Amino acid sequence: MQGSAQPVLLLRGIRKTYPGVVAVDDVDLELFPGEIHALVGENGAGKSTLASIAFGEVRPDRGTVEARGAVGLVHQHFELAGRLRVWENVLLGREPRRGWRIDAAAAHAHVVALAERNGLAIDPDAFVDELPVGIQQRVELLRELDREPAILLLDEPTAALAPAEIASFFATITALAERGTAIMIVTHKLAEVMAYAHRVSVMRHGAIVERTLAAQTSGEQLARAMVGGDLPPVAARAATTHAPCLRVADLYGGDDERAVRGLTFEVRAGEIVGIAGVEGNGQSALADALAGVIPYRGTVERPPHARIGIIPQDRLAEALVPNWSIVENAMLGRQHRARSRRGMLVDRVHAREDARQIVERYDVRTPSLDATVKHLSGGNQQKVVVGRALIDAPSLIVAYNPTRGIDVGASALVQSRLMQARNEGAAVLLISFELDEILSLADRILVMYRGAIVGTFERDAVERAQIGRLMAGIA
Amino acid sequence: MKRALSMLSGPLGAILLVVVLMSLAMVVAGTSPIDGFSALFLGALGGRNELGETLVATTSLLFPALGITLAFRAGLFNIGAEGQLLMGGLFAGAAGAAIALPPAIEITLLLLLGAVGGGIWGGIAGWMKARFGASEIIATLMLNFVAAFLALDLVSGPLKGPVASGAETAWLAPQYWLPTLLPHTRLSIGLVIALAIAVVLQFVFTRTVFGYDLRAAGEAPEAARRSGIDLRRLTWLSLALSGAIAGVGGAVIVTGELHRFNTQLSPGYGFTAIAVALVGDLNPLWVCVAAFGFGILEAGGLAMQASAQVPKDAIHLIEGLIILVLAARRYVAARTEVA
Numbered sequence: 149m150q151g152s153a154q155p156v157l158l159l160r161g162i163r164k165t166y167p168g169v170v171a172v173d174d175v176d177l178e179l180f181p182g183e184i185h186a187l188v189g190e191n192g193a194g195k196s197t198l199a200s201i202a203f204g205e206v207r208p209d210r211g212t213v214e215a216r217g218a219v220g221l222v223h224q225h226f227e228l229a230g231r232l233r234v235w236e237n238v239l240l241g242r243e244p245r246r247g248w249r250i251d252a253a254a255a256h257a258h259v260v261a262l263a264e265r266n267g268l269a270i271d272p273d274a275f276v277d278e279l280p281v282g283i284q285q286r287v288e289l290l291r292e293l294d295r296e297p298a299i300l301l302l303d304e305p306t307a308a309l310a311p312a313e314i315a316s317f318f319a320t321i322t323a324l325a326e327r328g329t330a331i332m333i334v335t336h337k338l339a340e341v342m343a344y345a346h347r348v349s350v351m352r353h354g355a356i357v358e359r360t361l362a363a364q365t366s367g368e369q370l371a372r373a374m375v376g377g378d379l380p381p382v383a384a385r386a387a388t389t390h391a392p393c394l395r396v397a398d399l400y401g402g403d404d405e406r407a408v409r410g411l412t413f414e415v416r417a418g419e420i421v422g423i424a425g426v427e428g429n430g431q432s433a434l435a436d437a438l439a440g441v442i443p444y445r446g447t448v449e450r451p452p453h454a455r456i457g458i459i460p461q462d463r464l465a466e467a468l469v470p471n472w473s474i475v476e477n478a479m480l481g482r483q484h485r486a487r488s489r490r491g492m493l494v495d496r497v498h499a500r501e502d503a504r505q506i507v508e509r510y511d512v513r514t515p516s517l518d519a520t521v522k523h524l525s526g527g528n529q530q531k532v533v534v535g536r537a538l539i540d541a542p543s544l545i546v547a548y549n550p551t552r553g554i555d556v557g558a559s560a561l562v563q564s565r566l567m568q569a570r571n572e573g574a575a576v577l578l579i580s581f582e583l584d585e586i587l588s589l590a591d592r593i594l595v596m597y598r599g600a601i602v603g604t605f606e607r608d609a610v611e612r613a614q615i616g617r618l619m620a621g622i623a
Numbered sequence: 624m625k626r627a628l629s630m631l632s633g634p635l636g637a638i639l640l641v642v643v644l645m646s647l648a649m650v651v652a653g654t655s656p657i658d659g660f661s662a663l664f665l666g667a668l669g670g671r672n673e674l675g676e677t678l679v680a681t682t683s684l685l686f687p688a689l690g691i692t693l694a695f696r697a698g699l700f701n702i703g704a705e706g707q708l709l710m711g712g713l714f715a716g717a718a719g720a721a722i723a724l725p726p727a728i729e730i731t732l733l734l735l736l737g738a739v740g741g742g743i744w745g746g747i748a749g750w751m752k753a754r755f756g757a758s759e760i761i762a763t764l765m766l767n768f769v770a771a772f773l774a775l776d777l778v779s780g781p782l783k784g785p786v787a788s789g790a791e792t793a794w795l796a797p798q799y800w801l802p803t804l805l806p807h808t809r810l811s812i813g814l815v816i817a818l819a820i821a822v823v824l825q826f827v828f829t830r831t832v833f834g835y836d837l838r839a840a841g842e843a844p845e846a847a848r849r850s851g852i853d854l855r856r857l858t859w860l861s862l863a864l865s866g867a868i869a870g871v872g873g874a875v876i877v878t879g880e881l882h883r884f885n886t887q888l889s890p891g892y893g894f895t896a897i898a899v900a901l902v903g904d905l906n907p908l909w910v911c912v913a914a915f916g917f918g919i920l921e922a923g924g925l926a927m928q929a930s931a932q933v934p935k936d937a938i939h940l941i942e943g944l945i946i947l948v949l950a951a952r953r954y955v956a957a958r959t960e961v962a
Contacts, residue, residue: 480846
């Protein structure tokens with residue numbers, strides 16, 4: 149489709165450094181109308197920085213950006229005003245006016261038409277902070293589409309979406325491309341790249357190391373180009389003995405729509421129990437109740453003095469202090485344990501030692517142990533969170549989307565470590581929106597729908613289609 | 624333009640900008656900036672007596688500024704240091720006039736009572752926030768007024784000194800006065816106490832588990848809560864400790880400077896101290912430096928008024944400017960980090 153066409157976006161010799169890192173190193177890239185171009189690479193490879201440069205939000209140290217037409221960017225971390233309604237967010241800054249007032253009726257109609265035109269169902273009057281992540285992304289997308297960009301950049305667009313949402317998202321994107329928009333997707337989900345992209349550029353350490361047509365490559369080949377070699381294999385499943393560890397009975401808690409309603413299940417030592425389900429069906433309430441941060445009714449029994457390792461879903465808001473160093477973050481949640489303190493004082497020797505151990509065992513890419521975690525890439529932040537949760541050899545692990553938004557290499561490492569913990573006798577509760585992750589790790593799968601468990605599958609008797617139906621509430 | 628902005632965002636640039644703005648203010652007031660500045664600095668640092676007065680002001684600002692630093696680091700906006708200072712002074716003044724113990728014990732007791740008075744005042748706000756979710760900004764601010772009127776009522780009636788002409792307690796006997804640090808000045812050893820508290824505070828922040836919890840709660844409350852920190856307990860405790868530090872300051876003013884309690888104890892130290900804490904970047908050791916800087920302005924401002932006919936209010940204008948420049952600095956820094 150590109151062939152003789154003129155590129156609408158042309159990046160030449162782009163270089164951008166941050167203190168201690170070369171984020172983008174002499175990159176050329178062009179984007180043609182009507183194509184879906186995938187920019188893939190591990191976390192920290194420089195993809196997001198390159199997208200921000202193309203958008204004009206970050207200024208490169210060197211190089212030129214030429215764009216013919218408007219450029220839109222949908223961020224990985226949404227930039228929405230939560231207390232405003234959907235239509236207000238979509239038209240923020242471009243509201244139709246009647247005199248000095250906003251013409252709410254016209255704005256409303258405009259957003260409804262825009263959503264319909266793009267096949268994105270949405271309630272224009274909903275408050276954004278009350279919407280699930282997948283719908284919030286739709287709002288971001290609509291906001292960009294309203295500017296009718298010739299070039300649309302999408303940074304990790306499917307990181308927070310459920311499988312069904314992903315399919316409808318790509319239907320929208322494909323239709324847009326067919327109408328001539330040039331689209332660049334920054335991602336590390338290779339299956340999606342293979343299914344929907346036309347061209348692929350692979351980034352590693354700030355440089356583009358491979359350019360190819362999607363039709364002429366394979367997921368495997370791309371993965372090798374991304375990590376610069378072979379992927380670490382996920383640890384094998386070992387035989388374990390099963391003593392009861394966590395028993396939950398008649399658990400009720402959380403807010404109306406997304407509450408848990410009478411959950412009963414058991415996780416035994418040496419097994420991974422996977423909770424499958426579409427986001428918003430009570431997973432957060434379950435995780436929060438087990439973490440003890442929301443009130444609940446019902447029974448939660450664990451062995452006395454059991455050490456619990458928790459991997460919360462939102463690493464930046466719930467698990468890390470972004471302005472702190474790796475050393476300080478390595479102690480968070482463990483600061484009251486005997487190992488981390490000498491009387492009233494922080495045990496700085498142990499804190500450093502533990503941080504070093506996490507960095508080494510989890511291959512955290514960082515200039516130093518004293519680096520601020522907000523300057524690490526998402527994958528490396530997640531490695532710190534997972535490493536910290538597992539460092540004290542917990543007997544119970546609650547992992548909520550442990551590989552969300554991180555690249556293939558980091559995901560494989562995290563999944564491997566969870567499997568190893570299980571092999572060594574930990575009870576693992578894995579709550580994940582990625583069905584593939586659950587299918588590959590779990591010994592037992594519970595399907596959660598509207599706050600209740602609607603199906604249980606042993607590992608050797610899994611029916612994928614049936615699980616999918618149960619997740620959607622149609623079985 | 625960009626270079627100019629990044630220059631400005633450095634501390635040197637900030638000082639330069641303040642000097643320029645001060646000069647403008649002096650010109651507007653009809654004085655040459657050279658006369659104004661020399662009057663200011665001679666008045667603040669030109670001799671033993673001047674230095675003494677500057678350090679007295681430094682001390683009075685440092686206690687509430689350190690208290691504010693503790694609360695702000697915990698993510699709690701304590702705007703009530705003025706009231707906490709006053710309550711500390713009231714407790715110390717009332718007890719000092721009534722009790723007679725051996726001097727060393729009595730002075731220690733009075734300082735501790737100052738901590739109790741300020742601590743209760745901060746603790747009330749903390750309890751309101753922890754128990755009912757009341758905004759600590761409103762609670763601490765409003766408690767300033769309660770403290771002011773309560774203190775005025777008490778020293779106009781029950782606590783009024785038998786021979787006092789105005790609303791004040793009886794004078795403390797001279798053996799209960801805080802020892803002088805710099806002979807022939809009004810500077811007491813209160814300065815040493817304040818500096819010691821700054822060092823202890825820095826140690827608490829960087830080395831203790833409590834300080835770790837406190838900073839976690841201030842930096843990332845949700846992550847802190849999930850890490851097992853009891854945020855309610857931390858809230859009231861931090862505000863009580865914050866008030867206690869300011870309260871010791873009140874007791875130091877009573878025992879070291881006024882030698883009695885009255886409601887003119889503070890000309891707004893508790894509010895200026897907010898700027899001191901922010902200029903010091905909420906780092907206890909830098910807060911000491913910032914308090915000295917503001918001490919120069921406070922003490923030098925009086926001299927400037929007398930000899931260069933620049934009204935003392937110009938000093939408050941300058942303090943306001945410093946806060947503005949500081950806020951702008953942060954804004955510029957945040958912008959350049961993004962770009």
